[in-house]
Amino acid sequence: MASRAATLVVRPAPRASRGLWRDALSRLRRNGPAIVGLVLIAIFVIGAVFAPVIAPYDPSVGVLTNSMQGPSLAHLMGTDLLGRDEFSRVLYGARISLTVGVVAVICGLAVGMVVGAVAGGAGGIVDTILMRFTDVMLAVPGILLAIAIVAWLGHGEVQIIVAVGVSYAPIFARLLRGSLLALRESDFVLAARSAGASTPRILLHHMMPNALTPMIVQATLALATAIIDVAGLGFLGLGPGDPRVAEWGEMLTDSARFLQNAPYLIIFPGAAITISAIGFNLLGDGLRESLDPRLKR
């Protein structure tokens, strides 16, 4: 720590720093837990992308005579009630869970950033209206909002994406608005304004880059909860609704009845959800530490 501070002092001008992103990247590389998180995520992404190559069986076709067999060399994670290979289903399930989770967070992030930027940038009555609206959304706790939206929109992957995305948007909106408000009073924004920069230019080129880091951290952590929420919706019977599609949450619900005889049908999809969430949580915490140089470890 001391040696790093010393090198920073020696540097002649602040410009000589390699820039926020490269600094952050080098800090991230030295952050062990974050690397573990990245590796875990990579394993799931590779599994999802190459599922057709890796999966030994068709995830939707079962052999009824093979019903409910424990883990073996032929079926690494056993087989379910319909004799489908659990390992293949967990692999294909990664496709649904990761895509739905990631797309939902991106949607929530996009909507939240627009709302937050407009509110924080415009201020005044626009800000008040938008923030009261996010207050209303945030008054419905957690996954309940997503549950209500799926109940209203009906089954399907798109509906789940909309539901989870909508329930995350107010969080991102609040966060971005908060950082923008804090930045509005900062010296460099004042300097840009006195230099005659237009409001959109100040917002886009001066304030947004600085407000972005907490958003990135929050979005990474949101990926962990989004995967859990998507699985939770599946568990409650609000999943994609297509029995041929393998989804981790639905796989768990289907197997809950057989807990006594076939606990592996709960353990493997459950572990998949948990481990992928651990991956995103580790990466998110690592990003927080490396993107914010002020944060002491």
Next chain:
Amino acid sequence: MLRYIVRRVLGAIPVLFGLSVILFLFLRLLPGNPAVAILGQHATPQLVAQISSSLGLDKPLYVQYLQYIWQLLHGNFGASFVDGRTVASTFLVRFPATLELTTGAMIFAVGLGIPLGRLAARHPNGWIDGAVTALSLFGISIPIFVLGYTLVFIFGVELHWLPAVGQIDPRLNVNPVTNFSIIDAILSGNVNAVEDAVAHLILPSIALGSIPLAIVTRITRASVIDVSNEDYVRTARAKGLTEKRVDDRHIMRNAWLPVTTVIGLQVGSLLAGAVITETVFVWNGVGSWVVQAIENHDLIVVQSLIMIFAIIFLAVNLLVDIGYAFLNPRIRYS
């Protein structure tokens, strides 16, 4: 102080008003005739007419809204078309179970989280700290239903230490008076029933409390480390005060503030988590009712329950904020 409370209570009103508009539209904007959408395609015309008139669908939208909000203000949340009972009456029967569960989860999370956080903060970056950090990472990463089934399998199915599902053994014939299973068991005067009710509460409380536990642990650890670096703590030590006195009087007093706020914020996650926990452990609370209402397409109940959950959530947060202002005078005057 009073001004602060009044200001905060008034602040919650526009939120509830906005939510009522959205929930009102939630039913009216269903595709097609809302009454048919609520009842399904095979409903009898009589039933459709009955729902239509109870929702006032023949009147203009603003009249419908005024009717709806008028009923809401009188505590009339509508009735389920499945069993015909009012939402309020079923809620009163089912809410005690949810309250019991969330209280159990909160006791688990706070009772274990604060000591764990303090323990981890004592030697930051030591092995205990590492273990506690890993545990809280696991706590926020494991879904309630995965943890729930794992606990049921280990302690219910394999070890037979604790009952797997339900609130109380029906063979004990405990008379439901208050619908709080533990209180009812106490009222019955049967010691076995009290033991049984408490035993039934343990696994669901752990499953539901895992996320709050992780968060309370993290925030306690961070807050204690933060305060421990303050000058007044060093001064206290320099004065020669005992470590216990420094801990209790100087560190914890100040470390409490962020911890209380976070505990209050967890109420929302507990209410939402109750939906899943009650489904796993087959509890007849408000959470499993939400799931049943969705399965039955009982949208009036879904709409009302979301409103009720929001009211509880806002009310608890209000209480926490007031409590916080009470503890921390700096908040009141800002």
